[in-house]
Amino acid sequence: MIKKHKKFFLFLLTIIILVTSSKCFKNVLHRNLKKKLQKNILNQEVMVKCKNESFYGIEMETFTGIKYYSFLGIPFASPPIEELRFKPPEPFNFTQRRWNARFERSPCLQFHLESKKWNTKRLIFNNLALGKEDCLYLNVYTPRLPKNYFNEKLLPVMVWIHGGGFLIGGGEQSRYNPDHFINENVIMISLNYRLGAFGFLTTGNKKAPGNNGLRDQVMALKWIKERVKSFGGDPKKVTIFGQSAGAASISYLIQAEHAKGLFCRAIMQSGTSLCPWALSRDVCPKEKYKRFKKLSSKKILETSMKETIQTLALRNPLNGFSYAPVAENNHSDSLFYGKSHEKLKNCDIINQVPILLGINAREEDTIATKMHFLEKISFFLFTIKLRFNRIIKDVVPIDMNLDENKCNKDQISYLIKNHYNITKKGFTPNLMRFIGDNIFVKPIMEFAKLYSHCNKGKNTFLYEFVYDSHGVGHGDELPYFFKPNKNDSVYFISKRLIKMWTNFAKTGNPTPFKDPLLQNIRWPSTSEYNNFAYLEIGNDLSIQNNSRTYDLTFWNDLYEKCGTPPFDTY
Template identity: 30%
Template sequence: MSSPVVKVAEGQLSGKVCQTSDNTQFFTFKSIPYAKPPLGELRFAPPEQPEPWEGIRDATTNCNICAQFDRETLQVVGDEDCLYLNVYTPSLPNSDSQPLPVMVFIHGGGFMFGNGTDDAVHGPDYLIEKDVVIVTLNYRLGVLGFLSLDCKEAPGNMGLKDQVQALKWIQKNIKNFNGDPNNVTIFGISAGGASVEYLMLSPMSKGLFHKAIAQSGSSLIHWAQNNHVKTLAAKIPITKKKIITDDKDLVKYLKDMPLKDLITSSMLVLATDKWRGGIHFGFVPALEKDGDWEPFITKSTYDLLSHGEFEKVPYMAGFCNREGLLMLSSNYAANLERLLEDKDFLFHLPFQLDDTQKLDVETKLKTVYLEGDKNYDDIDSYAIDFFSDVDFIGGIYVSTVLVAKNNSPVYFYQFAYDGGLNYLKKKLNIDRKGACHGDDGGYLIKSALLQGNLSDTDKLVCDRMCIMWTNFAKYGDPTPKVDNVITTTWEPIAETGLAYLVIDDKMTMKYENTERMKLFKELYEKYYKP
């Protein structure tokens, strides 16, 4: 079958036959429209149903990525016409076939950058060898995906609503690729992990998935939610020496702006945005007002998690042990230098505190980070630990514990392996011990960046990760049996205390709340305000 053809609701698709490095055959269908192009009047609007086509559509080439600012070239790249997905399947349906579990990957990039459809970056090869169907997708980013003006013309969270639309398309069509619409697992890293949690919390996505995996992301992390997008957006016309005070006039102005001007101006506004410190993206998810449109989310995500108001599905979440190594990259190095120079932890803390609270919190922070246990000899290890927690682990830990109080099973992990497939460390040339933010992704998603001489342990960790992730998609249990690869039973979080799997060259269960975890649980309970 040189050109496999599949029929979906909108028409026919012609794909291609591919092979993994282990000679596993699979079928690839790229650039499938799951929504109408959000152009013209549909800029900032919720996604609409895709339009049908005549004949057989070529599904073998890459689609546009969603329009964004490229931080390497300092140019606007991509296009507004970008709402496409890819489907990779080990087999197509026939009279003897059993439908396969479906895993839907949501890419990261701070809701501002990245794409899900370039398979040189997000290759399905490792996971597809475990007999699952893989779906990857694009969603609108930055100001195009998250302009929130509390009105029907720009309600906010369009990027998350795009994800919902893709899940609806999957429910309708995935059986034609031999996927099981009743066994869909969503998973993602960083902003993709936060997206997974948002999808669990939103009534819009109810019933569209059956298991969820959030890696290094949560709605509780400060960079993953901004309820002041309106204030940011009002500054965009000022970059063109124009002042607009009326919301409807602002929407019209932003709709009419040329694409490159809009994105460039939004980045200029972000560069001058006053922020306490740490990572900040600005145009990201926000709580919506109730209005004459269907909102994605209107209530505090902390409250929803606390009260169990979310989709109760088997859940996995986790983080990398040195997420804060990301601060060694040029984008965030100034934050690290400032903390090392003045040890002003409060500047980077995203909680609003009065003077008495500041004194109390600062004392606790200095005790935990300056005087606490050190696992690494680096002179900046305390700062790496702090940024690991404030920008990632604190929110992830708190949200996972809240989910576990109201849901079962919940599996928690710490990825600590330092090897040849550690994605972001390799990409950013970070020469430090430990696993950086996003490093676990390299052991699940094949990237052209990471091909080379891999050690036997690299291959073992990759195989182990893929088995656990696909076991979870198949059975809701990452370790249904123990063998020479899966050497330890991964125990879910117990109601009585924390249990988590450390994934290194070996698998080890730990049962402890570290002082860092306890501190952030206290900070969120006392001071978190969305």
């Protein structure tokens, strides 16, 4: 039975928390890099003065021997505890003028997947907490500290927003090593934001509007805008980039008035606001909110995780998470309101900046399928069986807003199953492909199409990452960005990716000039005028057109004939 449901469970778990960028990536890099980072500390203290505060960091060096300066655990907002729990972030009041930025602070409170305290027979989450509520900190890595602002050129800044399904993850240096970016002479900054119920619980009104995890990101960007010049960074050249839930967060920031002017470019890897998992349709009842306000932080984490798992047994997990960004009521303090698809369709985009976005060749596969995790999940097997049958039965996306008088749900379900050749014989690659298209490929490609139309065919760079003979799953590109290993046989892939990403941060164009490293390719902006050209990134770089035409045409026709706009996700 375990073998039969192995792939399905691991992907289902990924749907719950999109764990690749956090749990599995952490397994691959976190432990080894922690030891390596200790060797790269040069033990020379450095100081940066910002306004009335002084931050004391450390001098380090990259794996190639380039020196840089690391400032860790800098608070960008007040601790969101006690009366500030479930509230928008507030500025941090520096009561001490000297801040020790030589070590990292805690990640935000989350469910600890790697804990050895799992109960394999029952759903027990005791002692599985990782992190703290007091977690709103960021890390700054800069290759150069300014001596004279007037005579020195300020550096481009790249701000990393981590993934993890809005439930897990953090900005730790041992997960997201800055070496590759430092080598290209840019400043890299990583940050934490509140997760799960702490960051995304909503009562549907101003009492707890939701989206506080996104508000944390905005607060961090404001801090960066005001102070990054002291670290040698150009506040007018801030690029935000992220993967999965981090990428979806960025696409919400693009549409947010409160984020206006805080960044000039954006990179979204495997996620947008149109992904069905990137929107929660759940509202917290008033009684539950009052109860959560009084509980301990660990009890809230345990309770909310149990509810998340139990919810999966009652509804289709493809229809979104319990704790994720929400569409707020339209008021002066709302961060995001309305329907994302409709906003993009009407070009109602607040921050219309150049973007670079894309997918991996097989988003439906994950690093999780390579991990030995089954010994911890015997208590999930019953849920697996229920969910497997439910997904097979209910393949019609919730965001179609299907009108039964217009299109019969059973007929639409039949068309989808027939297109993907989905049967009830078991968990097949065909079902996997449907899931990947439904929650990643379709919404990301739709975002690119709508955004490029609003930009009139300019400044929208689309890619598909295909490097790997076994197929590139969700999150499989991350080691090429954050694993510093110049002896690796695929180091050239890292160099190419980093060069294009940093070129984009510096100029707004990933290939601004001919470069032998990039095979002298010129990456065109995607639009309907060039048949939606995109860059295929594999052993070689090549310009292609109309990615996934067969499947996307099917979905576009289906939404047009049977969907009821306006849509929120797609």
